[in-house]
Amino acid sequence: MAQHIAGIAIGDLDHRITLTVEEAASLLGLGRTAAYEAARRGQIPSRRLGRRVVVPVPALIAWLGVDDTSAV
Structure with missing residues (x-):
């Protein structure tokens, strides 16, 4: 089964x-308004x-300084 973060499959x-x-806000743990700001x-x-x-992306x-999306 695919790994998901904030409803988005990492793959x-x-x-x-x-x-x-x-x-992006969900991935970063931000609210909608904070992300737009x-x-x-x-x-x-x-x-x-x-x-x-x-x-x-x-x-x-x-x-984020991530080399591999599987590490997100």
């Missing part, structure tokens, strides 16, 4: 390009795509 991170801010301040990696804010993994 799925290898196949995802971005996460929603809500998904951290993204706005540049405290977590994020990009604006039109009206949406997304968190690039490779940037998040690098920011």
Whole structure:
């Protein structure tokens, strides 16, 4: 059975390009509002795509200092 963190299968991170801010918040143990504020301040990696804010998975993994997603 796949290992999950915050409802996201760890193996799925290898196949995802971005996460929603809500998904990143769950992974980081933050609330939705705190995560959006951290993204706005540049405290977590994020990009604006039109009206949406997304968190690039490779940037998040690098920011966390994790070499292997299986260690997340």
